[in-house]
Amino acid sequence: MYELRLLCPEADVDVICEALDALDALSVSVEDADAHTEAEQPLFGEPGMPAPREGWQRSLLVALFAQEEPAREAARLLQLQDFFGGSTIVGVQNVPEQDWVRLTQSQFAPVDITQEFWIVPSWHEPPAEAKQVIRLDPGLAFGTGTHPTTRMCLRWIARNGQPGDAGKLGTVLDYGCGSGILAIGAAKFGATQIDAVDIDPAAVESTRINADSNHVTLNAGLPDLVDPANGRYQTVLANILATPLKVLAPLLVAHVAAGGHLVLAGILERQADELKQAYAPYIALEVADSEDGWILMTGRKPA
Template identity: 45%
Template sequence: MPWITLIIKTDAAHAELLSDTLMEQGALSVDIHDAAADTQDEQLLFGEPGEPGGEIWQNAEVSALFNQEADIDEILRNVTRAAQLNSDPDYRLMYVEEQDWVRLTQSQFDPIQISQRLWIVPTWHQLPDPAAINLILDPGLAFGTGSHPTTQLCLGWLDQHLQPGDKVLDYGCGSGILAIAALKLGASHVTGIDIDPQAVKASQENALRNNCDSARFAFATTYEATERNLQPSEQADVVVANILANPLIMLAPILAQAVRPQGHIALSGILKEQAEEVRNVYHQWFAMHIASEQEGWVLLTGIKR
């Protein structure tokens, strides 16, 4: 179904009142913006250093989205009256054609080749190489489509270093991509943990989609609950965590405890300038080093003493 966007030119004194009135007239959404945006007359707000500030642009536009059946003439009459305008507003109309939003979104995700034998393939694509190890994923609501450098760094490392029969912990499992890759690369057992229930659900669904139902995904709402899930008897041969630098620093004692002696840890989600700080924290348990780097992100790995 197409939509109509009604765009009204106004000033700071009337912008918010027009916005409220348009919502009352049935607008699906309303936006206030600078009418001179992206021109030399664009007005900076919020008091940028050396520039005048303000709360609303003096030369503003209010955009309202309506269903195609909306009576724009009637809406304009009601807006003029409710906003107590002295004359009919200066406006224009734009038409938004109906699109297949699902197909449009899917078109942003193409198969990604990680190595000669490892591919990431969205569920709606054909397999580029049926003989390869293919990770079939629905990106869903969880982080981990394989397009981000940090995910690719972890996948590349697993592809090169995981040994058949290894027991793996994927902390911050997101879509489950690393856990699923570990199983397909020969791990005997994988546990995925995430504090986001949507991520756990996406991981479980993606595991089934990849015939990896032996993967066990746990859900922890706090770091303490996570620690209770990692018993000494369940220490992993490999722990991989693709999160961010600050959570990795906070989680260091828990993740270190989860790795068996002489086991491996791989940490990503770390910017190059953060690597030394993270490395120093983990150095008390591991001999850490930068294993690889991509687009300013690094992968730190180490062996537990």
């Protein structure tokens, strides 16, 4: 495998990427050419906020080719094009063979939610202190237990549920289930009927696979799985982002049974008042947990 590396200004990134694709590059990545220097530029904004700019002033493009000759031919042809005038070829180099599966797996270790509750990838043995374990491998859907919002939701489940006691969490709706990790966690801590829904069919499939791997029973599907008129749950979980949570306020609260709990995550600390105001006509929210600038908000519907 060989990679062609080149530098180009922000305005030319798209056209050069398209040209590399036409020249049969297997893949093209775009990086900040000034990364890890004083000239490095932040590109992505906070969740729910627009990016400060669309690209870096100087980008490093890395195009992957199966053989050395096509990589060098692509470099030669690019330099003949008018649009390449502001760009520079850095060079062509061999990419050492690696065990990419092992390399990827090495980046994911068991994650502790509480002292006795852990998220453990399939290639690891559970820690000796783990009494409750969710087996979960990184996949296409959001939710591996490493993000603060996921950990806070799982901590709430562990603190409010009880393995073998269906009366604690009761019936559960996981709205925006992603990998299904919250629904699976609820099942481990005594939930009875569990419905997990997402607008992404890949997330629904991921949830079903992960539920089978963890030997728990739940219903996974698109949002129409839930009866909009009669679906009431003792616990409603939604780990999304602040903006969709505000839009979904009447729908989510409507699914909470009398005396039931609403648990919301994906919220930054500075967004707490926004969420309280959005939900005020329906339920009173309070901050129940915080981690790394993120918060967990919960509310209880009157019995």
